[in-house]
Amino acid sequence: MPIDYDKMMTMPAIEIRHTFKRSDTILYALGIGIGAEAPTDPDSLRYLYEDRLEAFPTMAVVLGNPGLWFKDPQYGVDWKRIVHGEQSTVIHRTLPIEGEVMGTTRVVAIYDKGPDKGAVVCSTREVRVRATGDLIATQRMSSFLRGDGGFGGSSEGAPKPHQTPTARACDESATLSTRSDQALLYRLAGDLNPLHIDPEVAKAAGFPVPILHGLCTYGIVGRAVLKTLCGGTPQRLKRFDVRFSSPVFPGETLRVEVWREERGRAAVQARVLERDVIVLRNGLVEYDA
Amino acid sequence: MPIDYDKMMTMPAIEIRHTFKRSDTILYALGIGIGAEAPTDPDSLRYLYEDRLEAFPTMAVVLGNPGLWFKDPQYGVDWKRIVHGEQSTVIHRTLPIEGEVMGTTRVVAIYDKGPDKGAVVCSTREVRVRATGDLIATQRMSSFLRGDGGFGGSSEGAPKPHQTPTARACDESATLSTRSDQALLYRLAGDLNPLHIDPEVAKAAGFPVPILHGLCTYGIVGRAVLKTLCGGTPQRLKRFDVRFSSPVFPGETLRVEVWREERGRAAVQARVLERDVIVLRNGLVEYDA
Numbered sequence A, B: 001m002p003i004d005y006d007k008m009m010t011m012p013a014i015e016i017r018h019t020f021k022r023s024d025t026i027l028y029a030l031g032i033g034i035g036a037e038a039p040t041d042p043d044s045l046r047y048l049y050e051d052r053l054e055a056f057p058t059m060a061v062v063l064g065n066p067g068l069w070f071k072d073p074q075y076g077v078d079w080k081r082i083v084h085g086e087q088s089t090v091i092h093r094t095l096p097i098e099g100e101v102m103g104t105t106r107v108v109a110i111y112d113k114g115p116d117k118g119a120v121v122c123s124t125r126e127v128r129v130r131a132t133g134d135l136i137a138t139q140r141m142s143s144f145l146r147g148d149g150g151f152g153g154s155s156e157g158a159p160k161p162h163q164t165p166t167a168r169a170c171d172e173s174a175t176l177s178t179r180s181d182q183a184l185l186y187r188l189a190g191d192l193n194p195l196h197i198d199p200e201v202a203k204a205a206g207f208p209v210p211i212l213h214g215l216c217t218y219g220i221v222g223r224a225v226l227k228t229l230c231g232g233t234p235q236r237l238k239r240f241d242v243r244f245s246s247p248v249f250p251g252e253t254l255r256v257e258v259w260r261e262e263r264g265r266a267a268v269q270a271r272v273l274e275r276d277v278i279v280l281r282n283g284l285v286e287y288d289a
Helices: A005-009 A022-031 A057-062 A182-189 A199-204 A214-229 B005-009 B022-031 B057-062 B182-189 B199-204 B214-229
Strands: A014-020 A082-091 A099-112 A119-129 A135-145 A172-177 A237-244 A253-260 A265-272 A277-287 B014-020 B082-091 B099-112 B119-129 B135-145 B172-177 B237-244 B253-260 B265-272 B277-287
Touching (some): A005 A099, A022 A182, A022 A214, A057 A082, A057 A135, A057 A214, A172 A214, B005 B099, B022 B214, B057 B237, B082 B214, B172 B214, B182 B214, B214 B265
Antiparallel strands (some): A099 A119, A119 A135, B014 B099, B082 B135, B082 B237, B119 B135
């Protein structure tokens, strides 16, 4: 059954009312590996200890998240073959550590990369404090529907990603490990897609073992970004955009490279050290310099 | 302010109504390290994947748990110096993976080990399915109130713990690692006592760093017990009693030793390999042989 372009483009906004507790905020932080290396460090504990809790800024990606709405059969999507393509998060205010938020997700574009490559569905999500309507974050994400290309759409018009100045050496770098059970933990905070736990589903999707969530990699790289560019202060991170170019397998080591550009702006990419494969590219960070 | 023996012995039963979800059952399993070594193994996934979920039997210890009720100032306890002394869990039926349970906790004895050693408070807890009243588990635990000995009570009468036949070599053994952030994860499922996360609280309690929860060690050792004695089948574990003899620091490696005794009965102890210190002793397991 082919993807239903018209149905998807005209679907109503998905409104998600999301109540979360301090323990969820802590679980997100554990899911992206905070505390794994320095469990008693104040820079870990601020995201892990309810007594002095702050939300790690990339947690915006799990707030008001509609989950795998592609699974709804009406859209005709081969959902097991979906992977995350791009993620952009603009942070407007300090994230709450608990409470109730609303996430409003809209499909804004669908590109057809051809029957061999797949379809790309772009959506946006606004996350607001439910009680006040205050905007917390605006996100734009693209999902790569690897089994759904060739529906007759256009492949043109997608916004160009941020270019990484790889002609020169990076200004900062950091090495972060992931754990073999990283996805098992991240999924409780973020995304229960079985691709990240079920060996059979992973195999059916063309992977030898379950892969790490793109958004888990995003959070882990976000830790390096916050440390190298924002002095570890969560409020200084204003925007973080990336393109996921290859899957990460749980247990692999990430090498994050950062290029400072104009004031308050930097480029980022990350590779898996063990395989020397770039897994996250075209990264853009905006921050309070 | 001294411990108030009469008040504690006559306190009404603490009734805890506890609603938990599949994600809590998974979080408990992650908290005791299931999946850390073999994240895609079916024997891990049965406790981690909502699609085929079972509860790990030692999870009984977090069901209907009243938490740190000793903190209530009316009992006069130096609560920061409390450590877990003993834990006995008798399992009557397969644990639910979600739902609502009732925990009923009663103080049954208090022993005075003297001003230098502390007081020992013994309590029991029955855990029942709330809707039916069916008994899931009966627990007996003792808490060591290290700062509250010398209140003038008796030191006699405590039941004798199970003897470990250390004169002969053990029949089975297993080595299990813990992680430096093990307590940070376990506490979300089990017990938010700051002793297990807050370096200042740990120091005030006389420890160089936050220690692992006794009940986290209990669950980790339970994994070795289930594997060596019960063929990995959770329903076969019927009883698991231990005495906590020394703290475990997160990141240390546990060596679990098992002695088979009469049919369906075994003795257990565990030591920290790095320091060659026995941390869990007088262990008794009863199981369907």
